[in-house]
Amino acid sequence: MQQALRIAPSILSADFARLGEEVRAIDAAGADYIHVDVMDGHFVPNLTIGPMVVKALRPHSAKPFDVHLMIAPVDPYIAAFAEAGADILTVHPESGPHLHRTLQLIKAQGKKAGVSLNPATPVEVVDPVLEELDLILVMSVNPGFGGQSFLPSSLRKIEALRRRIDAHVAAGGRPIDLEVDGGINVETARACREAGADLLVAGTSSFAGGPEAYAGNIRRLRGGD
Ligand code: DX5
Numbered sequence: 001m002q003q004a005l006r007i008a009p010s011i012l013s014a015d016f017a018r019l020g021e022e023v024r025a026i027d028a029a030g031a032d033y034i035h036v037d038v039m040d041g042h043f044v045p046n047l048t049i050g051p052m053v054v055k056a057l058r059p060h061s062a063k064p065f066d067v068h069l070m071i072a073p074v075d076p077y078i079a080a081f082a083e084a085g086a087d088i089l090t091v092h093p094e095s096g097p098h099l100h101r102t103l104q105l106i107k108a109q110g111k112k113a114g115v116s117l118n119p120a121t122p123v124e125v126v127d128p129v130l131e132e133l134d135l136i137l138v139m140s141v142n143p144g145f146g147g148q149s150f151l152p153s154s155l156r157k158i159e160a161l162r163r164r165i166d167a168h169v170a171a172g173g174r175p176i177d178l179e180v181d182g183g184i185n186v187e188t189a190r191a192c193r194e195a196g197a198d199l200l201v202a203g204t205s206s207f208a209g210g211p212e213a214y215a216g217n218i219r220r221l222r223g224g225d
């Protein structure tokens, strides 16, 4: 069943010159998870942060670090991100030849495992690995940059995945978070919620307006005034 709505601000939209303070401020403003976008300039056309930065940020928040790995190959870096303090490690099936093995690697590190579906990646990819998953991340933009527009076709995918997760749980499987990433604002957040999402990544709309605005931004994304 759909769980309480949670918000995972993406620090991709934070002030990188003050990242520790930004993580503390967004935590205090009510973030449920801290979403960390890791890009390699190869799997996606942008370069961001590595395990050293995750480790440096770790003391700044006790909230779960939701680390989204947009890198290929991904397997050689799983242990480094786990040791740096990630709580959830999410990978793209296109990041390597053996998704099941990658998920096992994450589990062997004692971390939660997620799989992320690009706009053109079909939902059926998750079927053989549902048992291994703690989270499914629907990309509602093509990964690589913050500030893009939400792709409406994502809503059908969210609905389809909601049905799969509910059937899995009804058959005795563990709950799986259904997360959406890209172009989330107050309007698209509501649509994702109605389609069955329980966790929303928000970069631009969480960090807009500076630290004084963060709590209001998160409250509105949750559907509050
Ligand atoms: C895109 C990243 C997203 C991004 C979201 O590749 O995975 O997490 O930061 O940014 P907004 O919320 O600005 O679309």
Ligand code: ZN
Pocket: 010, 035, 036, 037, 068, 181, 201
């Ligand atoms: Zn992301």
